[in-house]
Amino acid sequence: MSDTAIAVPGRVEVLPGPGPWLGALKGLWRFARRKPLGAAGLVIIVAMVVCAVFADNQLVTLFRRDDPLLAPYYYDDQDIANRLRPPSPSHLFGTDRLGRDMLSQVIYGARTSLLIGLSAVAISMGLATLVGTVSGYVGGRLDLLVQRLVDAWISFPAIVILLTGVQVAKEYAGPSPTTQSAAIVAVLGLVLAAGASRVIRGATLALKNNVFVEAARAVGASDMRIIFRHILPNVMPVVIVLATLQLGAAILAVGTIGFLGFGVPAPFPDWGRMLSTEGLLFMRAHPWLAVWPGLAIFLAVWGLNVLGDALRDVLDPRLRGL
Amino acid sequence: MWSYIVRRVGLLVPTLALVTVLVALLVRLLPGDAVEIIIGQYTPLTHGDREAVRRQLGLDKPWYEQYGEFVAGVFTGDWGTSLQSQQPIGRELARRLPVTFELGLLALLISIVVAVPVGVIAAIRQDRWLDYLMRGTAIVFIAVPAFWLGTLVVVLPNVWWGWAPPIHYESFFDDPLSNLYFMIIPAAILGLGLSGSVMRLTRTQMLEVLRQDYIRTAWAKGLRERVVILRHALRNALIPVTTLIGLQVPLLVGGTVVLETIFSVPGIGSYLVTAVNSRDYPVVQAVNLVVALAVVLSNLLVDVLYAYLDPRIRYA
């Protein structure tokens, strides 16, 4: 493997060093020095992941009540007597109109956004990698047909197909919050997959004519083996960069459909819904209701975008046009 | 050139066919009880029997007939009837499409006017603080949710100075100035959101071009920076940017969905949101189709333009 990989510019460099941890730290430091914006993005995303995982000791479950860990309160702990309080020591981000702690809701909101976003991106990247590599590698009529389908699919603007698709998927899902969220994940994943598959196909086409692929073919390796052993590892940088950027797009999309009223059902915290149901409506009187969830969406998307940009520059300079 | 266009249009045919198939599938994809629900929701209003609504959704026929009628309807301008209002959808689309089209066009112009100069400057000052600042800001505009920015614009100037955006839409042909004043604010918010990616691409293309031999030659000839950048580099760097602008069209339509509600713009987006909300599937179908067609056609236009600007493409 290593002998062939040299030929590929996008290959992740394995850093030599005394130990994997120290090496990784050194690598991170070098990344931060070279890409300060990207490093800032990384910090934001790590913070978000920490919030999402350690909000309470349920780790990643959304729909069960448990004791909060990192969040000061459980997300639906209400105290109507102390409703709509501005930020204070006991409620750092203030309280909403049910007297729920805004900070806790924003922290739990990270879990919602990441859970939905990551699952959608996982579907999207899995599908896109499959379609992109196979279509690109096999070529010919299959490629022509698949690409026309992709053409047709990306002609539908994301939000349009999301609203439509989420509504159709929810016809199947019923009112349960878990299945409704699954519906959002499925549609979002499908929406994101088309564009990504096109990029991965491009990368595959470039790899296909490389010497090492021809060499593998010459020694009689099967197509499957070539795709799995030679093409896939080498499109991974592309996949990583795409996944980062797509996660940003997914979080923004989750916020937007939440804002339009098609997102995760209440009371499960969702930044978009927090904004649409009270944040923006009461902005004049209680600005903190709009500031925190808005800032959370913004920081997450911004962080993922600058991180994605930086990763792209580091991992694969050819992808700059993305 | 012509053979390229013919080839490109040839590719369009299967794409369009697939688009219509996908849209036609929409209603068929609904589970049976959902159809019952939709029927139940409208039957008392239409006062007909269940079959009438099934007919209206086209579900009483075999799939190939349904599809045939659907496509025939598109060609004859019969886009179906809204379940909600019992009115022809085509008429409503004809009123709303130009509004969204104008909003999108304005937003596109704004994004180019903002993004291209910023992208060029960022490229010239690569990896210096001005570059970081500009790239950071560009991504800020990608990352700020449009509905958040839109509400800010509606609320803050009102609290500070008592200002409010214009109250209602005016057709461009009735009153161009009022129309532009009404459209410019949502268009600017939308345009800034798009400018981020245009700016990024302009920057990377500029970087690429600036490394080329002919630019080095231009520098060597002792030409001034302005001439090298504007006359030699930018022209070539912008060619791929046109493709990206084509790809922006779906994003544009997406952005209008949110902004139309905040600014009371009577376009396609607010029509879709209302229709999805009331499960008015014939309308949802029609809007999906018309928007997808617009995207496909604008991509064709951009590709042809691209080929015209960059002869290498035609022979690739």
Added chain:
Amino acid sequence: MQTREKQGWQRFLRRGLTRRQFLRAGAVGAAALAGSAYLACGEESAPSTPVAGAPGAETPWLGGLLRFALSDVQGRFDAQRFPTFTVQTFNSFFVSRLLKHISAPDDPNTEDLDLPPSDWYRPVPDLAKSYEVVDQVTYIFTLQDNATWHPVPPVNGRPVTPDDVVKAWEYYKSARPDRGVNLAAIDSMTVAGPRQVQVKLSRPFGPLLVMLASPSDLWIYPPEATNNPDLLNTTLIGSGPFILRSYQQGVMAKADKNPNWWATDDRGNRLPYVDGFEAYVIPDKNNEISQFTAGRLETMTVPSELIDVFRRQNPQAIITKTIANLLTIIFFPPAAYEANQPPFNDPRVRQAVSLAIDREALIQLASGGKGGKKHNLLNAGFIWYVDPEGPEMGDLGQFFRRDVQRARQLLAAAGYPDGIDTELHYTANAYVTAVPYYNPMAEALPAMLREAGIRARLVNHDYQSEWINPQGGIFFGGLRSGMAFALETPVPHPWNQFTNQFSDNPRNHSRIRDPEILRLIDQLGQETDFDRGRALALEIQRINARNMYYIPLVGPYGFGARQPYTRAYAAPTSYGIGSESTPYFQIDTSRQRL
């Protein structure tokens, strides 16, 4: 009889001038003038609105352009085929009914009634100038002498004839999806003279006049419109106070005053006072407030959370405070009554639910800290209201006060010592703008119930398809298990509400069959005396409280605002504003900036 009634009306109109305003329905009025498109189907909200005009002692202001926001009818004009509150409100500007509900000058910051209760929802002339009761089942209505259709083709200002009214009635019976169940007591409507229409009942029907005045039912369209679907699908022609000039879906409607409308004030001024109106579609509430502040709207309703900031931004604006004329209730699945499905088949469990609810906190939540009232089964904004904790309710008032211990005891006594696991169903996408306190109330309830051991999972439903869908929607008997939190359609007469809730009617959400209540409803339907009717209504509410078939919750105060250069009139009901209040709206044109 005829003369006496006519005098009564005239006396009232004169007397009405000095009366303080009795506008109710403030927050909900938002729905009428401002609301969201979501409220479209099924009249869950009955707004009246702070639009109105007061003749008053002063010289009336004439002319001016009235501007306000209105929910879009989305291309639906026919209030018989689309009996939704948005469409009905829009109709009230242009189309007449035989009678309408009374309105009175609006007085800021008043929520107490100055009118004798019997004047509430009092029917006053609209297209009919008077009526005569021939016998218990025969009424004769006489049309206004100068009533004409709008001066637009194809009616071209011709007089309204009794035959037109009869045809409109026939259209109502054929076009209404419910075939006109509210007016089912009417056997026939026939021409009885050059200006007379005779209404024949199949049985004595006390609420007849109130129901004929209701905007939820009979609209008098010209036969030219009802015979021509193309016309009724694209515009509204009637004999009402305004003439529709243009309608742009999703943008605005423009109207001029009808110079030939029948009504004049006591100085002989032809109504409406304003020259016309423009009604804009403004889906975003923030945008609407900004437009008002910028002086581009004459009137609007303001969410109570924003009223303080609104006052700061508009120190000159006239603010009216009203209680919502809209019932919030919890109801249970039909199976609880029909199939004895546990746990809500046991009245003790239903009482425990009521006891677990902190109504004071809900009032605070719903009103943005501005206060409100506890509902009885007849809502607190309704004149037949009885305070659930008042002396008339006796010891039943205890069930309307929070008592978590007691709730737990009742649950234990019913066989649930460890509490119950259940659901609370609601619809989150209907009332976000129009009734902004509905969603937060739904979200607040589970935590209150949890403290009493009732662990209710919140389940959200789509409004159009799963909530008010006549085929198995939750609001129409489709609740399978758990509880549902709903807004109840306000109606002009308790007979109407109780018939909806307890008889063989789709709006009997839980399919309750209580023979005692049915007997009382029957009596109420024949009763014409207000006090005796109120006693019957009280008895029904006592039976309900004892059984907690429906658990009434709370109604908050709401706020309307209008510009300082306006005078207004308001009506106690709902979607009739176009003819009940707007004709009396006055604008001081010297101070209006256009």
